[in-house]
Amino acid sequence: MSASSQDNALRSGIAWRVLIYSVLIVTAVIYLAPLFVMLVTSLKSLEEIRMGNMMALPLQITFEPWLKAWGSACLGLDCNGISGYFWNSLKITVPAVAIGTLLGAFNGYVLTKWRFRGHQWVFGMMLFACFIPFQIVLLPMSQVLGWLGLANTTSGLVLVHVVYGLGFTTLFFRNFYEAFPDELIRASVMDGAGFFTIFGRILLPNSGPIIVVTVIWQFTNIWNDFLFGASFASGDTAPITVALNNLVNSSTGVKEYNVHMAAAITAALPTLLVYVVAGRYFVRGLMAGSVKG
């Protein structure tokens, strides 16, 4: 009896597993289908695309569209591809992420380990910043950028992203440092370490997981940003998201789908790369604090 019931349990276990895997596979296919279409389209020639089937693999693989998208596609009148804008985005994103993360860490440090009167209020207001929609800050921000003489510059966009991201980065680090043992700070005070030494030598080196989380979060948000880019940077200083939009909208005559797809994938690559490299830590970091170690 027990043998047969075990057999039953085994079989229903397998059935269950088959069901779960089918659901997972179907979901994955649905999610991956657009990416697949983009990829195959970018590797086809225009004639082949006109032949019809979107899902079909390319009969003849060509990298022409990729080269064109990168180096010679026309955005309006200027036919130098998206490469310049790709570098623009890097020049905006890397400093903005670095500065935003560092400032967030610093805020978190002060808000948890050097509490002052009214620290809850300051933190509350910074939290509030997380809930302000992009659109609301557009006008005041452009005004401020104008006053600072940073309108239409890369540094201007860096500033915008740092300020807008500060609420989030502070939130991340504050919650992480909240669980960071006070005794470690006290020990370093007794050891003679000062305010900045404690931050640089004790706190930051032990913030790996939350730094990864913050960097991924900031990087994806800033890299993918369109609104700020479109509003505060134009022409040569535009980020790649804006350039992509211009490319798709400005092609005269035939729509070069293959070039568009290649450009879109190029624009998405850095965020993909960040996820692949740091994704494991992202999950771990999100769970940090729940387990002490």
Added chain:
Amino acid sequence: MSFLNIENVNKHYFDVEVLKSINIEINKGDFLVLVGPSGCGKSTLLNMIAGLDEISGGDISIDGQSMAGVHPSKRDIAMVFQSYALYPNMSVAKNISFGLEMRKVPKVERDKAVQKVAKMLQMEQLLDRKPSQLSGGQRQRVAMGRALVREPRVFLFDEPLSNLDAKLRVDMRTEIKQLHQRLGATIVYVTHDQIEAMTLATKIAVMNAGIVQQFGSPEEIYDNPVNTFVAGFMGSPSMNLIQAKVCKVEDKLCFEVATADQDRPLLLPIERDQQALVSYLNRNVTLGLRPETITDPGSANRSEGQIHEADLMVKVTEPTGADMFVVTQLGGTEVVARMRSRCGALAGQSCRFAFDVSRNLAFDGDTGDRIQ
């Protein structure tokens, strides 16, 4: 001239008073243990000595110099924390030398000092490891090494052994005691474990609810507790505190204690603090009997004590191997006696108890203060 002087120190967080006029003085080389139940303010006091917490009132001075306004790192004090507080990103060697580095000691000297401490604590092979690769006992050792390497004027320990398992705790206790004797260091040590306090201290301050209940040598605290709190807190098993009445039988002062047999109360002659107890005639007091002062007649110390014997019902016996704790009913509560393991006491039967009445203590029934 005392070395560490805590004078009238107060501490309050907003309107909550955590410490009330603390007065403690110890000499150079003393091992002061602050002992008391959780939440009584021991850590707060220790942190104020370290300078990590502000003092609300009073003053702390070390070697005649007031510590008011002196930064923690300038007090020449080292502290061992309850969680060890080792820097997770640094190797053991780095952990130990960090304080020296902050004090700008040259690298060569730092390395020498680390080697010396590692040798003293027998952890030379651990120097390259990270704290996460160490066992609890090893972390404890590193935390002590970090304090030792600075050769400070005063060591502070905040419940350093409370995270270790029982066996290791006893070993480390011995080690700390040896270290104290070898270095002649001045130590302030916080614990809630009265056994740790008794074994380590040269001076004990028993604290409760933000007040130092009693300050003195371990012997004073054990033999002459000033109130029922100290009497009950120190000692294991703890002192029996039972209700008794002071009465006069044939011109002699006695404690009258109710037994399981209502008609025959136990009468224990009063042999100490008689003068003070005269005024308590016919009043209720709390009688304090240490378990080791109640024995079987065969092991009673007749040369030093004054023995009074009585037959009482045994409720429970608890053999520990070396001794047997025999529980009987006195004054409405259970009373523990410490007998030899082969004294023959059996639960539910009558047994002869020997009371050393010269060591009986009496406390005021209302205030709990010692009557002496």
